[in-house]
Amino acid sequence: MKNNSSYYVFFSHLSNPLKMRLILELQKSPKNVNQLTSSLRVEQSKISHALSSLKQCNIVSVKPEGKQRIYSLNSRMILPMLKLIDTHANKYCNCETCGEIQCSAKN
Amino acid sequence: MKNNSSYYVFFSHLSNPLKMRLILELQKSPKNVNQLTSSLRVEQSKISHALSSLKQCNIVSVKPEGKQRIYSLNSRMILPMLKLIDTHANKYCNCETCGEIQCSAKN
DNA sequence: TCTTCATATGAACCACAATTCATACGTATT
DNA sequence: AATACGTATGAATTGTGGTTCATATGAAGA
Incomplete structure:
Protein backbone atom coordinates (compact mmCIF):
# COMPACT_ATOMS: atom_id res chain seq x y z
CA MET A 1 0.00 0.00 0.00
CA LYS A 2 1.52 3.28 -1.20
CA ASN A 3 0.52 5.25 1.86
CA ASN A 4 -2.41 5.17 4.20
CA SER A 5 -4.07 8.15 2.67
CA SER A 6 -4.10 7.15 -0.97
CA TYR A 7 -7.57 5.72 -0.78
CA TYR A 8 -9.18 8.31 1.36
CA VAL A 9 -10.52 10.35 -1.53
CA PHE A 10 -11.46 7.27 -3.45
CA PHE A 11 -13.68 5.90 -0.71
CA SER A 12 -15.21 9.24 0.01
CA HIS A 13 -16.88 8.88 -3.38
CA LEU A 14 -18.31 5.48 -2.57
CA SER A 15 -19.62 6.83 0.69
CA ASN A 16 -21.63 9.46 -1.09
CA PRO A 17 -25.11 8.26 -2.06
CA LEU A 18 -25.42 10.47 -5.10
CA LYS A 19 -22.02 9.52 -6.48
CA MET A 20 -22.78 5.88 -5.84
CA ARG A 21 -26.03 6.22 -7.75
CA LEU A 22 -24.16 7.86 -10.61
CA ILE A 23 -21.69 5.03 -10.68
CA LEU A 24 -24.45 2.44 -10.77
CA GLU A 25 -26.33 4.35 -13.43
CA LEU A 26 -23.27 4.73 -15.61
CA GLN A 27 -22.54 1.07 -15.12
CA LYS A 28 -25.62 0.35 -17.24
CA SER A 29 -24.47 2.60 -20.08
CA PRO A 30 -22.67 5.89 -20.80
CA LYS A 31 -24.92 8.92 -20.55
CA ASN A 32 -24.84 12.66 -20.91
CA VAL A 33 -25.66 15.03 -18.08
CA ASN A 34 -29.25 15.57 -19.12
CA GLN A 35 -29.96 11.89 -19.22
CA LEU A 36 -28.47 11.51 -15.77
CA THR A 37 -30.45 14.37 -14.28
CA SER A 38 -33.68 12.93 -15.58
CA SER A 39 -33.04 9.30 -14.76
CA LEU A 40 -31.86 10.08 -11.26
CA ARG A 41 -34.23 13.02 -10.88
CA VAL A 42 -31.53 15.21 -9.44
CA GLU A 43 -30.77 18.82 -10.18
CA GLN A 44 -28.28 19.48 -12.96
CA SER A 45 -25.66 21.35 -10.96
CA LYS A 46 -25.57 18.61 -8.35
CA ILE A 47 -24.92 16.08 -11.06
CA SER A 48 -22.23 18.24 -12.62
CA HIS A 49 -20.46 18.83 -9.33
CA ALA A 50 -20.56 15.14 -8.46
CA LEU A 51 -19.35 14.07 -11.89
CA SER A 52 -16.52 16.53 -11.76
CA SER A 53 -15.08 15.00 -8.61
CA LEU A 54 -15.63 11.47 -9.89
CA LYS A 55 -13.75 12.44 -12.98
CA GLN A 56 -10.89 13.88 -10.96
CA CYS A 57 -10.48 10.50 -9.28
CA ASN A 58 -10.50 8.61 -12.59
CA ILE A 59 -13.72 6.85 -11.73
CA VAL A 60 -15.49 8.25 -14.78
CA SER A 61 -14.34 9.84 -18.00
CA VAL A 62 -15.93 12.30 -20.42
CA LYS A 63 -16.23 12.47 -24.15
CA PRO A 64 -17.60 15.70 -25.68
CA GLU A 65 -20.14 15.13 -28.42
CA GLY A 66 -21.59 18.25 -29.91
CA LYS A 67 -22.84 20.33 -27.04
CA GLN A 68 -23.28 17.23 -24.96
CA ASP A 86 -21.68 -6.80 -3.56
CA THR A 87 -20.47 -10.10 -2.15
CA HIS A 88 -18.77 -8.99 1.01
CA ALA A 89 -20.20 -5.78 2.34
CA ASN A 90 -23.62 -7.14 1.49
CA LYS A 91 -22.89 -10.11 3.72
CA TYR A 92 -21.55 -8.17 6.67
CA CYS A 93 -23.33 -4.83 6.64
CA ASN A 94 -26.09 -5.68 9.04
CA CYS A 95 -25.86 -2.86 11.50
CA GLU A 96 -29.01 -0.90 12.25
CA THR A 97 -27.53 2.33 11.00
CA CYS A 98 -27.10 1.03 7.48
CA GLY A 99 -30.72 0.02 7.24
CA GLU A 100 -32.02 3.39 8.28
CA ILE A 101 -30.49 5.29 5.43
CA GLN A 102 -32.59 5.77 2.35
CA CYS A 103 -30.32 7.51 -0.05
CA SER A 104 -32.60 7.07 -3.04
CA ALA A 105 -35.26 9.06 -1.25
CA LYS A 106 -32.97 11.96 -0.49
CA ASN A 107 -30.65 12.42 -3.44
CA MET B 1 -26.96 -5.50 -4.49
CA LYS B 2 -29.47 -5.20 -1.68
CA ASN B 3 -30.08 -1.52 -2.14
CA ASN B 4 -27.95 1.39 -3.19
CA SER B 5 -27.58 2.72 0.31
CA SER B 6 -26.43 -0.39 2.16
CA TYR B 7 -22.81 0.44 1.77
CA TYR B 8 -22.92 4.11 2.45
CA VAL B 9 -22.04 3.81 6.13
CA PHE B 10 -19.52 1.11 5.45
CA PHE B 11 -17.52 3.22 3.02
CA SER B 12 -17.77 6.30 5.15
CA HIS B 13 -15.46 4.46 7.55
CA LEU B 14 -12.92 3.74 4.87
CA SER B 15 -13.01 7.35 3.81
CA ASN B 16 -12.05 8.48 7.27
CA PRO B 17 -8.29 8.70 7.76
CA LEU B 18 -8.34 7.93 11.45
CA LYS B 19 -10.61 4.93 11.06
CA MET B 20 -8.49 3.70 8.20
CA ARG B 21 -5.41 3.97 10.35
CA LEU B 22 -7.15 2.05 13.10
CA ILE B 23 -8.06 -0.68 10.65
CA LEU B 24 -4.51 -0.93 9.40
CA GLU B 25 -3.13 -0.92 12.91
CA LEU B 26 -5.50 -3.61 14.10
CA GLN B 27 -4.65 -5.61 11.05
CA LYS B 28 -1.20 -6.13 12.56
CA SER B 29 -2.58 -7.39 15.85
CA PRO B 30 -5.46 -6.88 18.32
CA LYS B 31 -4.87 -4.02 20.71
CA ASN B 32 -6.48 -2.22 23.60
CA VAL B 33 -7.40 1.44 23.53
CA ASN B 34 -4.28 2.61 25.30
CA GLN B 35 -2.01 0.82 22.89
CA LEU B 36 -3.89 2.37 20.00
CA THR B 37 -3.71 5.87 21.40
CA SER B 38 0.03 5.59 21.87
CA SER B 39 0.88 3.88 18.62
CA LEU B 40 -1.25 6.25 16.57
CA ARG B 41 -0.54 9.19 18.86
CA VAL B 42 -4.16 10.23 18.91
CA GLU B 43 -6.23 11.37 21.84
CA GLN B 44 -8.11 8.67 23.69
CA SER B 45 -11.64 9.93 23.18
CA LYS B 46 -11.07 10.25 19.46
CA ILE B 47 -9.98 6.64 19.37
CA SER B 48 -12.93 5.54 21.44
CA HIS B 49 -15.44 7.40 19.30
CA ALA B 50 -13.92 6.02 16.13
CA LEU B 51 -13.79 2.47 17.45
CA SER B 52 -17.37 2.67 18.56
CA SER B 53 -18.62 3.40 15.08
CA LEU B 54 -16.34 0.78 13.54
CA LYS B 55 -17.77 -1.72 15.96
CA GLN B 56 -21.30 -0.74 15.07
CA CYS B 57 -20.54 -1.61 11.48
CA ASN B 58 -19.02 -4.99 12.37
CA ILE B 59 -15.61 -3.94 11.15
CA VAL B 60 -14.03 -4.52 14.54
CA SER B 61 -15.05 -6.41 17.65
CA VAL B 62 -14.22 -6.03 21.34
CA LYS B 63 -13.27 -8.42 24.06
CA PRO B 64 -13.16 -7.08 27.63
CA GLU B 65 -10.13 -8.19 29.57
CA GLY B 66 -9.88 -6.85 33.07
CA LYS B 67 -10.29 -3.12 32.81
CA GLN B 68 -8.98 -3.18 29.28
CA ASP B 86 -4.25 -2.39 -2.59
CA THR B 87 -4.15 -3.84 -6.08
CA HIS B 88 -6.72 -1.71 -7.83
CA ALA B 89 -7.13 1.66 -6.24
CA ASN B 90 -3.38 1.82 -5.88
CA LYS B 91 -3.14 1.43 -9.63
CA TYR B 92 -5.74 3.99 -10.57
CA CYS B 93 -5.67 6.60 -7.81
CA ASN B 94 -3.35 9.05 -9.47
CA CYS B 95 -5.29 12.25 -9.12
CA GLU B 96 -3.54 15.23 -7.57
CA THR B 97 -6.02 15.44 -4.71
CA CYS B 98 -5.11 12.00 -3.41
CA GLY B 99 -1.45 12.86 -3.25
CA GLU B 100 -1.97 16.03 -1.31
CA ILE B 101 -3.61 14.41 1.66
CA GLN B 102 -1.36 13.45 4.51
CA CYS B 103 -3.67 11.76 6.93
CA SER B 104 -0.91 10.45 9.12
CA ALA B 105 0.24 13.98 9.75
CA LYS B 106 -3.19 15.21 10.80
CA ASN B 107 -4.86 12.42 12.73
C1' DT C 1 -23.68 37.51 -34.47
C1' DC C 2 -27.63 36.50 -31.74
C1' DT C 3 -30.03 33.02 -29.46
C1' DT C 4 -30.63 28.64 -27.52
C1' DC C 5 -29.36 24.50 -25.49
C1' DA C 6 -26.12 21.65 -22.60
C1' DT C 7 -23.05 21.86 -19.11
C1' DA C 8 -19.70 23.90 -15.84
C1' DT C 9 -18.39 26.88 -12.17
C1' DG C 10 -18.12 29.94 -8.04
C1' DA C 11 -19.56 31.53 -3.79
C1' DA C 12 -22.72 31.61 -0.06
C1' DC C 13 -25.15 28.67 2.71
C1' DC C 14 -26.36 24.61 5.27
C1' DA C 15 -26.07 19.99 7.32
C1' DC C 16 -23.68 16.65 9.32
C1' DA C 17 -19.57 14.42 10.94
C1' DA C 18 -15.41 15.00 13.59
C1' DT C 19 -13.18 17.12 17.53
C1' DT C 20 -12.95 18.59 22.09
C1' DC C 21 -13.49 18.56 26.85
C1' DA C 22 -15.51 17.38 30.88
C1' DT C 23 -17.31 13.68 33.18
C1' DA C 24 -19.33 9.09 33.96
C1' DC C 25 -18.78 4.19 34.22
C1' DG C 26 -16.67 -0.18 35.34
C1' DT C 27 -13.01 -2.95 37.15
C1' DA C 28 -9.29 -3.83 39.98
C1' DT C 29 -6.41 -2.75 44.01
C1' DT C 30 -5.69 -1.05 48.62
C1' DA D 1 -15.17 2.01 50.61
C1' DA D 2 -11.86 4.77 48.65
C1' DT D 3 -8.72 5.32 44.93
C1' DA D 4 -6.68 4.67 40.52
C1' DC D 5 -6.77 3.22 36.03
C1' DG D 6 -8.82 2.26 31.42
C1' DT D 7 -12.42 3.35 28.61
C1' DA D 8 -16.92 5.27 27.17
C1' DT D 9 -20.15 8.92 26.57
C1' DG D 10 -22.59 13.41 26.00
C1' DA D 11 -22.85 17.99 24.67
C1' DA D 12 -20.85 21.98 22.69
C1' DT D 13 -17.98 23.47 19.11
C1' DT D 14 -15.64 23.30 14.92
C1' DG D 15 -14.81 21.92 10.30
C1' DT D 16 -15.73 19.99 5.88
C1' DG D 17 -18.25 18.58 2.17
C1' DG D 18 -22.68 18.94 -0.13
C1' DT D 19 -26.34 21.94 -1.78
C1' DT D 20 -28.12 25.90 -3.87
C1' DC D 21 -28.56 29.48 -6.98
C1' DA D 22 -27.00 32.63 -10.01
C1' DT D 23 -24.09 33.02 -13.73
C1' DA D 24 -20.42 31.75 -17.10
C1' DT D 25 -18.88 29.03 -20.97
C1' DG D 26 -19.12 26.82 -25.20
C1' DA D 27 -21.12 24.68 -29.13
C1' DA D 28 -24.74 24.66 -32.65
C1' DG D 29 -28.23 26.72 -35.37
C1' DA D 30 -30.85 30.71 -37.27
Missing part, protein backbone atom coordinates in the same frame (compact mmCIF):
# COMPACT_ATOMS: atom_id res chain seq x y z
CA ARG A 69 -20.77 15.50 -22.75
CA ILE A 70 -20.99 11.79 -22.53
CA TYR A 71 -19.87 10.38 -19.20
CA SER A 72 -18.85 6.76 -18.88
CA LEU A 73 -17.65 4.55 -16.09
CA ASN A 74 -14.03 3.47 -16.00
CA SER A 75 -15.16 -0.09 -15.61
CA ARG A 76 -11.77 -1.67 -15.33
CA MET A 77 -11.14 0.37 -12.26
CA ILE A 78 -14.39 0.28 -10.42
CA LEU A 79 -16.08 -2.96 -11.42
CA PRO A 80 -13.97 -5.38 -9.38
CA MET A 81 -14.57 -3.12 -6.44
CA LEU A 82 -18.33 -3.11 -7.01
CA LYS A 83 -18.32 -6.86 -7.28
CA LEU A 84 -16.51 -7.24 -4.00
CA ILE A 85 -18.79 -4.73 -2.39
CA ARG B 69 -10.89 -3.72 26.10
CA ILE B 70 -9.12 -5.56 23.35
CA TYR B 71 -10.18 -4.51 19.88
CA SER B 72 -9.57 -6.74 16.91
CA LEU B 73 -10.25 -6.52 13.21
CA ASN B 74 -12.96 -8.67 11.71
CA SER B 75 -10.50 -9.86 9.11
CA ARG B 76 -12.86 -12.04 7.16
CA MET B 77 -14.94 -9.01 6.40
CA ILE B 78 -12.44 -6.35 5.70
CA LEU B 79 -9.33 -8.09 4.43
CA PRO B 80 -10.53 -8.97 0.93
CA MET B 81 -11.58 -5.36 0.59
CA LEU B 82 -8.18 -4.11 1.71
CA LYS B 83 -6.48 -6.46 -0.68
CA LEU B 84 -8.54 -5.20 -3.58
CA ILE B 85 -7.92 -1.65 -2.52
Whole structure:
Protein backbone atom coordinates (compact mmCIF):
# COMPACT_ATOMS: atom_id res chain seq x y z
CA MET A 1 0.00 0.00 0.00
CA LYS A 2 1.52 3.28 -1.20
CA ASN A 3 0.52 5.25 1.86
CA ASN A 4 -2.41 5.17 4.20
CA SER A 5 -4.07 8.15 2.67
CA SER A 6 -4.10 7.15 -0.97
CA TYR A 7 -7.57 5.72 -0.78
CA TYR A 8 -9.18 8.31 1.36
CA VAL A 9 -10.52 10.35 -1.53
CA PHE A 10 -11.46 7.27 -3.45
CA PHE A 11 -13.68 5.90 -0.71
CA SER A 12 -15.21 9.24 0.01
CA HIS A 13 -16.88 8.88 -3.38
CA LEU A 14 -18.31 5.48 -2.57
CA SER A 15 -19.62 6.83 0.69
CA ASN A 16 -21.63 9.46 -1.09
CA PRO A 17 -25.11 8.26 -2.06
CA LEU A 18 -25.42 10.47 -5.10
CA LYS A 19 -22.02 9.52 -6.48
CA MET A 20 -22.78 5.88 -5.84
CA ARG A 21 -26.03 6.22 -7.75
CA LEU A 22 -24.16 7.86 -10.61
CA ILE A 23 -21.69 5.03 -10.68
CA LEU A 24 -24.45 2.44 -10.77
CA GLU A 25 -26.33 4.35 -13.43
CA LEU A 26 -23.27 4.73 -15.61
CA GLN A 27 -22.54 1.07 -15.12
CA LYS A 28 -25.62 0.35 -17.24
CA SER A 29 -24.47 2.60 -20.08
CA PRO A 30 -22.67 5.89 -20.80
CA LYS A 31 -24.92 8.92 -20.55
CA ASN A 32 -24.84 12.66 -20.91
CA VAL A 33 -25.66 15.03 -18.08
CA ASN A 34 -29.25 15.57 -19.12
CA GLN A 35 -29.96 11.89 -19.22
CA LEU A 36 -28.47 11.51 -15.77
CA THR A 37 -30.45 14.37 -14.28
CA SER A 38 -33.68 12.93 -15.58
CA SER A 39 -33.04 9.30 -14.76
CA LEU A 40 -31.86 10.08 -11.26
CA ARG A 41 -34.23 13.02 -10.88
CA VAL A 42 -31.53 15.21 -9.44
CA GLU A 43 -30.77 18.82 -10.18
CA GLN A 44 -28.28 19.48 -12.96
CA SER A 45 -25.66 21.35 -10.96
CA LYS A 46 -25.57 18.61 -8.35
CA ILE A 47 -24.92 16.08 -11.06
CA SER A 48 -22.23 18.24 -12.62
CA HIS A 49 -20.46 18.83 -9.33
CA ALA A 50 -20.56 15.14 -8.46
CA LEU A 51 -19.35 14.07 -11.89
CA SER A 52 -16.52 16.53 -11.76
CA SER A 53 -15.08 15.00 -8.61
CA LEU A 54 -15.63 11.47 -9.89
CA LYS A 55 -13.75 12.44 -12.98
CA GLN A 56 -10.89 13.88 -10.96
CA CYS A 57 -10.48 10.50 -9.28
CA ASN A 58 -10.50 8.61 -12.59
CA ILE A 59 -13.72 6.85 -11.73
CA VAL A 60 -15.49 8.25 -14.78
CA SER A 61 -14.34 9.84 -18.00
CA VAL A 62 -15.93 12.30 -20.42
CA LYS A 63 -16.23 12.47 -24.15
CA PRO A 64 -17.60 15.70 -25.68
CA GLU A 65 -20.14 15.13 -28.42
CA GLY A 66 -21.59 18.25 -29.91
CA LYS A 67 -22.84 20.33 -27.04
CA GLN A 68 -23.28 17.23 -24.96
CA ARG A 69 -20.77 15.50 -22.75
CA ILE A 70 -20.99 11.79 -22.53
CA TYR A 71 -19.87 10.38 -19.20
CA SER A 72 -18.85 6.76 -18.88
CA LEU A 73 -17.65 4.55 -16.09
CA ASN A 74 -14.03 3.47 -16.00
CA SER A 75 -15.16 -0.09 -15.61
CA ARG A 76 -11.77 -1.67 -15.33
CA MET A 77 -11.14 0.37 -12.26
CA ILE A 78 -14.39 0.28 -10.42
CA LEU A 79 -16.08 -2.96 -11.42
CA PRO A 80 -13.97 -5.38 -9.38
CA MET A 81 -14.57 -3.12 -6.44
CA LEU A 82 -18.33 -3.11 -7.01
CA LYS A 83 -18.32 -6.86 -7.28
CA LEU A 84 -16.51 -7.24 -4.00
CA ILE A 85 -18.79 -4.73 -2.39
CA ASP A 86 -21.68 -6.80 -3.56
CA THR A 87 -20.47 -10.10 -2.15
CA HIS A 88 -18.77 -8.99 1.01
CA ALA A 89 -20.20 -5.78 2.34
CA ASN A 90 -23.62 -7.14 1.49
CA LYS A 91 -22.89 -10.11 3.72
CA TYR A 92 -21.55 -8.17 6.67
CA CYS A 93 -23.33 -4.83 6.64
CA ASN A 94 -26.09 -5.68 9.04
CA CYS A 95 -25.86 -2.86 11.50
CA GLU A 96 -29.01 -0.90 12.25
CA THR A 97 -27.53 2.33 11.00
CA CYS A 98 -27.10 1.03 7.48
CA GLY A 99 -30.72 0.02 7.24
CA GLU A 100 -32.02 3.39 8.28
CA ILE A 101 -30.49 5.29 5.43
CA GLN A 102 -32.59 5.77 2.35
CA CYS A 103 -30.32 7.51 -0.05
CA SER A 104 -32.60 7.07 -3.04
CA ALA A 105 -35.26 9.06 -1.25
CA LYS A 106 -32.97 11.96 -0.49
CA ASN A 107 -30.65 12.42 -3.44
CA MET B 1 -26.96 -5.50 -4.49
CA LYS B 2 -29.47 -5.20 -1.68
CA ASN B 3 -30.08 -1.52 -2.14
CA ASN B 4 -27.95 1.39 -3.19
CA SER B 5 -27.58 2.72 0.31
CA SER B 6 -26.43 -0.39 2.16
CA TYR B 7 -22.81 0.44 1.77
CA TYR B 8 -22.92 4.11 2.45
CA VAL B 9 -22.04 3.81 6.13
CA PHE B 10 -19.52 1.11 5.45
CA PHE B 11 -17.52 3.22 3.02
CA SER B 12 -17.77 6.30 5.15
CA HIS B 13 -15.46 4.46 7.55
CA LEU B 14 -12.92 3.74 4.87
CA SER B 15 -13.01 7.35 3.81
CA ASN B 16 -12.05 8.48 7.27
CA PRO B 17 -8.29 8.70 7.76
CA LEU B 18 -8.34 7.93 11.45
CA LYS B 19 -10.61 4.93 11.06
CA MET B 20 -8.49 3.70 8.20
CA ARG B 21 -5.41 3.97 10.35
CA LEU B 22 -7.15 2.05 13.10
CA ILE B 23 -8.06 -0.68 10.65
CA LEU B 24 -4.51 -0.93 9.40
CA GLU B 25 -3.13 -0.92 12.91
CA LEU B 26 -5.50 -3.61 14.10
CA GLN B 27 -4.65 -5.61 11.05
CA LYS B 28 -1.20 -6.13 12.56
CA SER B 29 -2.58 -7.39 15.85
CA PRO B 30 -5.46 -6.88 18.32
CA LYS B 31 -4.87 -4.02 20.71
CA ASN B 32 -6.48 -2.22 23.60
CA VAL B 33 -7.40 1.44 23.53
CA ASN B 34 -4.28 2.61 25.30
CA GLN B 35 -2.01 0.82 22.89
CA LEU B 36 -3.89 2.37 20.00
CA THR B 37 -3.71 5.87 21.40
CA SER B 38 0.03 5.59 21.87
CA SER B 39 0.88 3.88 18.62
CA LEU B 40 -1.25 6.25 16.57
CA ARG B 41 -0.54 9.19 18.86
CA VAL B 42 -4.16 10.23 18.91
CA GLU B 43 -6.23 11.37 21.84
CA GLN B 44 -8.11 8.67 23.69
CA SER B 45 -11.64 9.93 23.18
CA LYS B 46 -11.07 10.25 19.46
CA ILE B 47 -9.98 6.64 19.37
CA SER B 48 -12.93 5.54 21.44
CA HIS B 49 -15.44 7.40 19.30
CA ALA B 50 -13.92 6.02 16.13
CA LEU B 51 -13.79 2.47 17.45
CA SER B 52 -17.37 2.67 18.56
CA SER B 53 -18.62 3.40 15.08
CA LEU B 54 -16.34 0.78 13.54
CA LYS B 55 -17.77 -1.72 15.96
CA GLN B 56 -21.30 -0.74 15.07
CA CYS B 57 -20.54 -1.61 11.48
CA ASN B 58 -19.02 -4.99 12.37
CA ILE B 59 -15.61 -3.94 11.15
CA VAL B 60 -14.03 -4.52 14.54
CA SER B 61 -15.05 -6.41 17.65
CA VAL B 62 -14.22 -6.03 21.34
CA LYS B 63 -13.27 -8.42 24.06
CA PRO B 64 -13.16 -7.08 27.63
CA GLU B 65 -10.13 -8.19 29.57
CA GLY B 66 -9.88 -6.85 33.07
CA LYS B 67 -10.29 -3.12 32.81
CA GLN B 68 -8.98 -3.18 29.28
CA ARG B 69 -10.89 -3.72 26.10
CA ILE B 70 -9.12 -5.56 23.35
CA TYR B 71 -10.18 -4.51 19.88
CA SER B 72 -9.57 -6.74 16.91
CA LEU B 73 -10.25 -6.52 13.21
CA ASN B 74 -12.96 -8.67 11.71
CA SER B 75 -10.50 -9.86 9.11
CA ARG B 76 -12.86 -12.04 7.16
CA MET B 77 -14.94 -9.01 6.40
CA ILE B 78 -12.44 -6.35 5.70
CA LEU B 79 -9.33 -8.09 4.43
CA PRO B 80 -10.53 -8.97 0.93
CA MET B 81 -11.58 -5.36 0.59
CA LEU B 82 -8.18 -4.11 1.71
CA LYS B 83 -6.48 -6.46 -0.68
CA LEU B 84 -8.54 -5.20 -3.58
CA ILE B 85 -7.92 -1.65 -2.52
CA ASP B 86 -4.25 -2.39 -2.59
CA THR B 87 -4.15 -3.84 -6.08
CA HIS B 88 -6.72 -1.71 -7.83
CA ALA B 89 -7.13 1.66 -6.24
CA ASN B 90 -3.38 1.82 -5.88
CA LYS B 91 -3.14 1.43 -9.63
CA TYR B 92 -5.74 3.99 -10.57
CA CYS B 93 -5.67 6.60 -7.81
CA ASN B 94 -3.35 9.05 -9.47
CA CYS B 95 -5.29 12.25 -9.12
CA GLU B 96 -3.54 15.23 -7.57
CA THR B 97 -6.02 15.44 -4.71
CA CYS B 98 -5.11 12.00 -3.41
CA GLY B 99 -1.45 12.86 -3.25
CA GLU B 100 -1.97 16.03 -1.31
CA ILE B 101 -3.61 14.41 1.66
CA GLN B 102 -1.36 13.45 4.51
CA CYS B 103 -3.67 11.76 6.93
CA SER B 104 -0.91 10.45 9.12
CA ALA B 105 0.24 13.98 9.75
CA LYS B 106 -3.19 15.21 10.80
CA ASN B 107 -4.86 12.42 12.73
C1' DT C 1 -23.68 37.51 -34.47
C1' DC C 2 -27.63 36.50 -31.74
C1' DT C 3 -30.03 33.02 -29.46
C1' DT C 4 -30.63 28.64 -27.52
C1' DC C 5 -29.36 24.50 -25.49
C1' DA C 6 -26.12 21.65 -22.60
C1' DT C 7 -23.05 21.86 -19.11
C1' DA C 8 -19.70 23.90 -15.84
C1' DT C 9 -18.39 26.88 -12.17
C1' DG C 10 -18.12 29.94 -8.04
C1' DA C 11 -19.56 31.53 -3.79
C1' DA C 12 -22.72 31.61 -0.06
C1' DC C 13 -25.15 28.67 2.71
C1' DC C 14 -26.36 24.61 5.27
C1' DA C 15 -26.07 19.99 7.32
C1' DC C 16 -23.68 16.65 9.32
C1' DA C 17 -19.57 14.42 10.94
C1' DA C 18 -15.41 15.00 13.59
C1' DT C 19 -13.18 17.12 17.53
C1' DT C 20 -12.95 18.59 22.09
C1' DC C 21 -13.49 18.56 26.85
C1' DA C 22 -15.51 17.38 30.88
C1' DT C 23 -17.31 13.68 33.18
C1' DA C 24 -19.33 9.09 33.96
C1' DC C 25 -18.78 4.19 34.22
C1' DG C 26 -16.67 -0.18 35.34
C1' DT C 27 -13.01 -2.95 37.15
C1' DA C 28 -9.29 -3.83 39.98
C1' DT C 29 -6.41 -2.75 44.01
C1' DT C 30 -5.69 -1.05 48.62
C1' DA D 1 -15.17 2.01 50.61
C1' DA D 2 -11.86 4.77 48.65
C1' DT D 3 -8.72 5.32 44.93
C1' DA D 4 -6.68 4.67 40.52
C1' DC D 5 -6.77 3.22 36.03
C1' DG D 6 -8.82 2.26 31.42
C1' DT D 7 -12.42 3.35 28.61
C1' DA D 8 -16.92 5.27 27.17
C1' DT D 9 -20.15 8.92 26.57
C1' DG D 10 -22.59 13.41 26.00
C1' DA D 11 -22.85 17.99 24.67
C1' DA D 12 -20.85 21.98 22.69
C1' DT D 13 -17.98 23.47 19.11
C1' DT D 14 -15.64 23.30 14.92
C1' DG D 15 -14.81 21.92 10.30
C1' DT D 16 -15.73 19.99 5.88
C1' DG D 17 -18.25 18.58 2.17
C1' DG D 18 -22.68 18.94 -0.13
C1' DT D 19 -26.34 21.94 -1.78
C1' DT D 20 -28.12 25.90 -3.87
C1' DC D 21 -28.56 29.48 -6.98
C1' DA D 22 -27.00 32.63 -10.01
C1' DT D 23 -24.09 33.02 -13.73
C1' DA D 24 -20.42 31.75 -17.10
C1' DT D 25 -18.88 29.03 -20.97
C1' DG D 26 -19.12 26.82 -25.20
C1' DA D 27 -21.12 24.68 -29.13
C1' DA D 28 -24.74 24.66 -32.65
C1' DG D 29 -28.23 26.72 -35.37
C1' DA D 30 -30.85 30.71 -37.27
